[in-house]
Amino acid sequence: MAESVGTRALVRLDLRLDRLRLGLLIGGLAAFVAMVCSSFDSLYPEAADRQSFAADMSASGAIRAFYGTVYGTSIGALTAWRSSGMTAIAALVAMFLVVRHTRGDEESGRRELLGATVVGRQAPLVATLVVALAAYVVLAAAITLVLLALGQPFAGSLALGLAFAGMGWVFAGVAAVAAQLTVSSRTANGIAAAVLAVAALLRMGGNAADANGGSAPWPVWLSPMGWADQVRPFAGNHWWVLILFVVATAVLVAAALVLSTRRDVGGGLLPTRPGPAAGASWLRSPVALAWRLQWGSLLAWAVGLGVFGAVIGGVAKSAADVVRDNPDLADMIERLGGKGVISDAFLAGSIGFLGVAAAGCGIQAALRLRGEETSERAEPVLATSVPRLRWAGSHFVFAFVGPAVAMLVAGVAAGVAYGLSLGDGLDQVGRVLAGALVQLPAVWVMAGVAILLIGAFPRWSSASWLALIAVIVILFVADLIDGAQWLKDLSPFTHIPKVPGGSVQALPLVLLTTVAAALSTTGIEALRRRDLG
Amino acid sequence: MDDVIEIAGLRKHFGPTKALDGLDLTVRAGEVHGFLGPNGAGKSTTLRVLLGLLRSDGGTARMLGGDPWHDAAALHHRLAYVPGDVTLWPGLSGGEVIDLLGRLRGGLDPKRRAALLERFELDPTKKSRNYSKGNRQKVALVAALASDVELLLLDEPTSGLDPLMEAAFRECVEEARQEGRTALLSSHILAEVEVLCDRVTIIRDGRTVETGSLAELRHLTRTSVRAELAQPADGLSDLPGVHDLDVEGNRVHCQVDTAHLDDLLRHLAAAGIRSLVSQPPTLEELFLRHYSGDDGADVAVGAGAAAGAGEGGDDG
Numbered sequence A: 001m002a003e004s005v006g007t008r009a010l011v012r013l014d015l016r017l018d019r020l021r022l023g024l025l026i027g028g029l030a031a032f033v034a035m036v037c038s039s040f041d042s043l044y045p046e047a048a049d050r051q052s053f054a055a056d057m058s059a060s061g062a063i064r065a066f067y068g069t070v071y072g073t074s075i076g077a078l079t080a081w082r083s084s085g086m087t088a089i090a091a092l093v094a095m096f097l098v099v100r101h102t103r104g105d106e107e108s109g110r111r112e113l114l115g116a117t118v119v120g121r122q123a124p125l126v127a128t129l130v131v132a133l134a135a136y137v138v139l140a141a142a143i144t145l146v147l148l149a150l151g152q153p154f155a156g157s158l159a160l161g162l163a164f165a166g167m168g169w170v171f172a173g174v175a176a177v178a179a180q181l182t183v184s185s186r187t188a189n190g191i192a193a194a195v196l197a198v199a200a201l202l203r204m205g206g207n208a209a210d211a212n213g214g215s216a217p218w219p220v221w222l223s224p225m226g227w228a229d230q231v232r233p234f235a236g237n238h239w240w241v242l243i244l245f246v247v248a249t250a251v252l253v254a255a256a257l258v259l260s261t262r263r264d265v266g267g268g269l270l271p272t273r274p275g276p277a278a279g280a281s282w283l284r285s286p287v288a289l290a291w292r293l294q295w296g297s298l299l300a301w302a303v304g305l306g307v308f309g310a311v312i313g314g315v316a317k318s319a320a321d322v323v324r325d326n327p328d329l330a331d332m333i334e335r336l337g338g339k340g341v342i343s344d345a346f347l348a349g350s351i352g353f354l355g356v357a358a359a360g361c362g363i364q365a366a367l368r369l370r371g372e373e374t375s376e377r378a379e380p381v382l383a384t385s386v387p388r389l390r391w392a393g394s395h396f397v398f399a400f401v402g403p404a405v406a407m408l409v410a411g412v413a414a415g416v417a418y419g420l421s422l423g424d425g426l427d428q429v430g431r432v433l434a435g436a437l438v439q440l441p442a443v444w445v446m447a448g449v450a451i452l453l454i455g456a457f458p459r460w461s462s463a464s465w466l467a468l469i470a471v472i473v474i475l476f477v478a479d480l481i482d483g484a485q486w487l488k489d490l491s492p493f494t495h496i497p498k499v500p501g502g503s504v505q506a507l508p509l510v511l512l513t514t515v516a517a518a519l520s521t522t523g524i525e526a527l528r529r530r531d532l533g
Numbered sequence B: 001m002d003d004v005i006e007i008a009g010l011r012k013h014f015g016p017t018k019a020l021d022g023l024d025l026t027v028r029a030g031e032v033h034g035f036l037g038p039n040g041a042g043k044s045t046t047l048r049v050l051l052g053l054l055r056s057d058g059g060t061a062r063m064l065g066g067d068p069w070h071d072a073a074a075l076h077h078r079l080a081y082v083p084g085d086v087t088l089w090p091g092l093s094g095g096e097v098i099d100l101l102g103r104l105r106g107g108l109d110p111k112r113r114a115a116l117l118e119r120f121e122l123d124p125t126k127k128s129r130n131y132s133k134g135n136r137q138k139v140a141l142v143a144a145l146a147s148d149v150e151l152l153l154l155d156e157p158t159s160g161l162d163p164l165m166e167a168a169f170r171e172c173v174e175e176a177r178q179e180g181r182t183a184l185l186s187s188h189i190l191a192e193v194e195v196l197c198d199r200v201t202i203i204r205d206g207r208t209v210e211t212g213s214l215a216e217l218r219h220l221t222r223t224s225v226r227a228e229l230a231q232p233a234d235g236l237s238d239l240p241g242v243h244d245l246d247v248e249g250n251r252v253h254c255q256v257d258t259a260h261l262d263d264l265l266r267h268l269a270a271a272g273i274r275s276l277v278s279q280p281p282t283l284e285e286l287f288l289r290h291y292s293g294d295d296g297a298d299v300a301v302g303a304g305a306a307a308g309a310g311e312g313g314d315d316g
Helices: A007-043 A047-059 A061-067 A075-108 A110-115 A123-149 A154-181 A185-209 A224-230 A241-261 A286-325 A327-336 A340-374 A378-382 A388-422 A429-437 A440-456 A463-480 A485-490 A506-529 B043-050 B072-076 B094-105 B110-119 B133-145 B163-178 B190-196 B214-219 B258-271 B283-291 B307-312
Strands: B003-014 B017-028 B032-036 B058-063 B079-082 B151-155 B182-186 B199-204 B207-213 B222-229 B242-248 B251-257 B273-279
Touching (some): A007 A123, A047 A075, A061 A286, A154 A224, A154 A241, A224 A241, A378 B094, A388 A440, A388 A506, A440 A506, B032 B163, B043 B182, B079 B133, B182 B190, B199 B283
Parallel strands (some): B151 B182
Antiparallel strands (some): B222 B251, B222 B273
């Protein structure tokens, strides 16, 4: 037990440091679930309406790929179905929390300060896991309570709460293992995020193939996100699926604890190589430095969005499968312009999701500048003859170019995959790519919000992520709320033309680009005037 | 151009905290200027104002004939800076950082770079995350010293170095002085300051309390005098500048303001001196007196109130 002495004090420390983040997570997700539930309640009060809605949503593989398979038509079951994507947010928060308190503290040297006190070797890891696992139990309780308050049955409410908790648990475990492998917390986050992306892809693929709503196909069972669906809250409540979460978490935590004893504090299991003795000749400008620091994550974004783009393009054809079994609908669609319309609508909608993800890339790139400032790495650069605006621009340029490249890659990948599935070769690339590129003005608005915060309200820079989460929530629920057009209008992505399929109007694109430029200019001007550090 | 840095009445506050409260500092061309003060006195804040990272709230600051805020980029061609707490990009090697910073400043001398790497025994291939504090400091020192600049701003540059490397650093600063460069050296290592600096400025709570050459500063403080006399001396306690007087028969022990040493000795000589020990204040006593908390505090050096030597703090 000497290995974990001091855990109790560290638990208190972690709670002190993360009370705001955990409060936001628990309150935010519970509020989200409550919002979805009451929207279904007011939008589809009749069982018959819900049945036809559920039938529409299950008809096409492409829609199932995104929202999951509908397993029941009660209000609770529809709430569980529509909220399931948010389990990814629960997983992300768990990941960042664990990495920050383990590898993050080691990297910054805080771990050394703690380690010299009466704190066991395993205590920081154990304390973080205790906090993370307990926080997700509280989350489960909060979700159960809000659903009960909305008149939902207890069993289903609890099952949905535990499905969220399960995702948090497993990814706390994934992050704990990733934190043992590398010396950089950024890489540890990247490894854990890649695991989450694979889990999301397996779930998408499995759900797309799951036409009958019976036993789920195998890819779903490889993905913790798929398990969360398979708990089937309000639709049978498969309690035994929760065992998968518990077992996986236990295995991952045990692995992390074993791995952590096999390495030095501050060291990793993956080897670090020596670097060059001299700077490459291109490493001679602030932009070159920013590129040197950012290319890894920009590449990861481009590859990630490219893979998701290919999957979207690959399943888009099946979006029109609904027509096969429904002659009335087929007639209507023929009048509207043929099967292509449904696939186009699916492509336009799902590329919108990619746009929101690309906004994450832009925000991350912009926030690098703030990271340079707070870590005091900006100081030596600004003590050379680099003007402040050139330094700021060196990182901000990647907040615009990075997501543009990622969307380019995603658009081409989606277009190629769609064309291949239709047997059209590369004919579809232009149309689909256009759909990806029209997202950029909205993506840049989000980057502009980050730049404005960094310049004018530096202490609140990370609130940029809250802005992104707000956009995601709007994307998921706004269409379920009556008269919520004003809410939808708050998101820049609402104003993006639906391409392919729709027509491109220049005005909203020009306006959004102008807004992005105004936000960025204001932020940069504020940055020019304020104290740094 | 005679003064490289001219600061007068500089003010800077962070919210309610006054970091600089009327600071004065003059650094002459070609000198190595010691910049001293207790932790939190405002040394790093002053350097950050000089670097154009912080905007001053009042007073004037000129550096190399320009305005540190408005002309930052142009001035930085001509100076190099070593931060007290060196943080580097964990994924870049030391060699990469040195070259990058040198090029951003407008170029560095490869021969000098190689010589400095050897002198400081620094392995440039290590990734920055694997460097110790001292080695990170060496990276910053090599990057700064390898450039041909007029002014060096050094913020506690040796706090992580071993004595051997500290000696190497002193040589480098000495060479810089011989080449006619100017240096502002913030440091807590008094021996280093004593050896290297032509003049020093002592600050406390954001104000200048003392400035001048070491000889001048010594002059403003007290000398300890211990004497054995032929007969008891009268009227010693009435002499100006005599403190902590302790008379035991023919033996006298006291502190005297160095400016009044003449008077005291004349008085003692009148009584007939059998033996005399006089000790000038050590540098350490000098600093301890200024570093200590309130104006009246006395840090076991018998220095008493700072009033006698407080003329340095002539800020408005």
